[in-house]
Amino acid sequence: MEGPGLLELDHRTDNGQLELPGLAFSDGDNLFATLDVLEQEISRVQLSEEEVELLRRFRKTSDQNRRMIMHILGR
Template identity: 60%
Template sequence: MQHSQPIQHWEPEEPEYDGQLELPGIALDKSDDLLLSLDELEEELERAQLTAEEMELLRRFRGTTAENRRMILQILGR
Protein backbone atom coordinates (compact mmCIF):
# COMPACT_ATOMS: atom_id res chain seq x y z
CA MET A 1 0.00 0.00 0.00
CA GLN A 2 1.41 3.36 -0.99
CA HIS A 3 1.52 6.28 1.36
CA SER A 4 -0.34 9.21 -0.15
CA GLN A 5 -0.11 12.84 0.70
CA PRO A 6 -3.11 14.14 2.62
CA ILE A 7 -5.44 16.20 0.45
CA GLN A 8 -5.28 19.82 1.42
CA HIS A 9 -8.62 21.48 1.93
CA TRP A 10 -9.20 24.20 -0.66
CA GLU A 11 -11.67 27.01 -0.04
CA PRO A 12 -12.74 29.09 -3.05
CA GLU A 13 -12.56 32.81 -2.60
CA GLU A 14 -15.92 34.24 -1.70
CA PRO A 15 -17.00 37.46 -3.39
CA GLU A 16 -17.43 40.43 -1.16
CA TYR A 17 -20.92 40.46 0.32
CA ASP A 18 -22.44 43.86 0.97
CA GLY A 19 -25.92 42.56 1.85
CA GLN A 20 -27.39 43.24 -1.60
CA LEU A 21 -28.31 40.46 -4.03
CA GLU A 22 -27.45 41.14 -7.66
CA LEU A 23 -30.16 40.59 -10.23
CA PRO A 24 -28.98 39.99 -13.79
CA GLY A 25 -29.59 42.94 -16.06
CA ILE A 26 -30.27 45.42 -13.28
CA ALA A 27 -27.67 48.06 -12.55
CA LEU A 28 -27.19 48.71 -8.87
CA ASP A 29 -25.33 52.00 -9.26
CA LYS A 30 -28.28 54.16 -8.28
CA SER A 31 -31.26 53.21 -6.17
CA ASP A 32 -33.57 55.19 -8.50
CA ASP A 33 -32.48 52.99 -11.41
CA LEU A 34 -33.28 49.92 -9.37
CA LEU A 35 -36.74 51.20 -8.47
CA LEU A 36 -37.47 52.04 -12.11
CA SER A 37 -36.29 48.59 -13.20
CA LEU A 38 -38.44 46.91 -10.58
CA ASP A 39 -41.47 48.97 -11.61
CA GLU A 40 -40.89 47.99 -15.24
CA LEU A 41 -40.54 44.33 -14.24
CA GLU A 42 -43.79 44.49 -12.26
CA GLU A 43 -45.63 46.01 -15.25
CA GLU A 44 -44.34 43.26 -17.55
CA LEU A 45 -45.41 40.56 -15.10
CA GLU A 46 -48.89 42.07 -14.82
CA ARG A 47 -49.14 42.31 -18.61
CA ALA A 48 -48.19 38.63 -19.01
CA GLN A 49 -50.62 37.47 -16.31
CA LEU A 50 -53.58 35.52 -17.71
CA THR A 51 -57.08 36.79 -17.10
CA ALA A 52 -59.70 34.52 -15.52
CA GLU A 53 -61.30 34.05 -18.95
CA GLU A 54 -57.94 33.11 -20.53
CA MET A 55 -57.22 30.64 -17.72
CA GLU A 56 -60.62 28.99 -18.25
CA LEU A 57 -60.05 28.74 -22.02
CA LEU A 58 -56.63 27.23 -21.45
CA ARG A 59 -58.05 24.74 -18.94
CA ARG A 60 -60.72 23.67 -21.42
CA PHE A 61 -58.21 23.49 -24.28
CA ARG A 62 -55.92 21.23 -22.26
CA GLY A 63 -58.84 19.01 -21.24
CA THR A 64 -60.09 18.37 -24.76
CA THR A 65 -59.01 15.62 -27.17
CA ALA A 66 -55.97 15.88 -29.41
CA GLU A 67 -58.26 16.03 -32.45
CA ASN A 68 -60.21 18.99 -31.02
CA ARG A 69 -56.95 20.79 -30.18
CA ARG A 70 -55.76 20.29 -33.77
CA MET A 71 -59.04 21.71 -35.12
CA ILE A 72 -58.85 24.72 -32.77
CA LEU A 73 -55.27 25.45 -33.84
CA GLN A 74 -56.26 25.07 -37.50
CA ILE A 75 -59.12 27.56 -37.01
CA LEU A 76 -56.70 29.95 -35.35
CA GLY A 77 -54.40 29.62 -38.37
CA ARG A 78 -51.42 28.05 -36.67
Protein backbone atom coordinates (compact mmCIF):
# COMPACT_ATOMS: atom_id res chain seq x y z
CA MET A 1 0.00 0.00 0.00
CA GLU A 2 1.44 3.38 -1.01
CA GLY A 3 1.30 6.44 1.26
CA PRO A 4 -0.58 6.74 4.52
CA GLY A 5 -4.12 5.38 4.69
CA LEU A 6 -7.14 7.53 5.45
CA LEU A 7 -6.90 6.94 9.19
CA GLU A 8 -3.13 7.00 9.42
CA LEU A 9 -1.84 10.36 10.58
CA ASP A 10 1.62 11.78 10.26
CA HIS A 11 2.56 12.19 13.92
CA ARG A 12 5.92 13.76 13.17
CA THR A 13 4.38 17.24 12.84
CA ASP A 14 1.76 16.88 15.61
CA ASN A 15 2.98 18.70 18.69
CA GLY A 16 -0.40 18.70 20.43
CA GLN A 17 -1.11 22.31 19.50
CA LEU A 18 -4.25 23.49 17.74
CA GLU A 19 -3.37 25.89 14.93
CA LEU A 20 -5.78 28.80 14.57
CA PRO A 21 -5.63 30.84 11.36
CA GLY A 22 -4.47 34.40 11.95
CA LEU A 23 -3.16 33.73 15.45
CA ALA A 24 0.50 33.13 16.15
CA PHE A 25 1.82 32.16 19.54
CA SER A 26 5.25 32.49 21.03
CA ASP A 27 6.49 31.68 24.49
CA GLY A 28 6.24 35.34 25.53
CA ASP A 29 2.73 36.03 24.28
CA ASN A 30 0.03 37.10 26.70
CA LEU A 31 -2.65 34.38 26.62
CA PHE A 32 -5.42 36.77 27.66
CA ALA A 33 -4.61 39.21 24.88
CA THR A 34 -4.60 36.35 22.38
CA LEU A 35 -7.95 35.09 23.66
CA ASP A 36 -9.38 38.62 23.31
CA VAL A 37 -8.26 38.72 19.68
CA LEU A 38 -9.84 35.30 19.08
CA GLU A 39 -13.12 36.40 20.70
CA GLN A 40 -13.21 39.53 18.53
CA GLU A 41 -12.59 37.49 15.39
CA ILE A 42 -15.36 35.03 16.28
CA SER A 43 -17.77 37.92 16.94
CA ARG A 44 -16.85 39.48 13.61
CA VAL A 45 -17.78 36.38 11.59
CA GLN A 46 -20.71 35.14 13.67
CA LEU A 47 -24.09 35.56 11.96
CA SER A 48 -26.75 37.80 13.49
CA GLU A 49 -30.24 36.42 14.16
CA GLU A 50 -31.51 38.28 11.09
CA GLU A 51 -28.76 36.78 8.90
CA VAL A 52 -29.54 33.29 10.18
CA GLU A 53 -33.23 33.77 9.35
CA LEU A 54 -32.43 35.09 5.86
CA LEU A 55 -30.13 32.15 5.21
CA ARG A 56 -32.76 29.69 6.47
CA ARG A 57 -35.40 31.19 4.17
CA PHE A 58 -33.00 31.34 1.21
CA ARG A 59 -32.17 27.66 1.61
CA LYS A 60 -35.85 26.69 1.76
CA THR A 61 -36.95 28.64 -1.32
CA SER A 62 -37.07 27.42 -4.92
CA ASP A 63 -34.17 27.65 -7.37
CA GLN A 64 -36.11 30.25 -9.34
CA ASN A 65 -36.55 32.44 -6.26
CA ARG A 66 -32.86 32.05 -5.41
CA ARG A 67 -31.88 33.25 -8.89
CA MET A 68 -34.27 36.21 -8.55
CA ILE A 69 -32.80 37.11 -5.14
CA MET A 70 -29.26 36.89 -6.50
CA HIS A 71 -30.28 39.09 -9.45
CA ILE A 72 -31.76 41.69 -7.08
CA LEU A 73 -28.54 41.65 -5.05
CA GLY A 74 -26.55 42.34 -8.21
CA ARG A 75 -24.96 38.98 -8.84
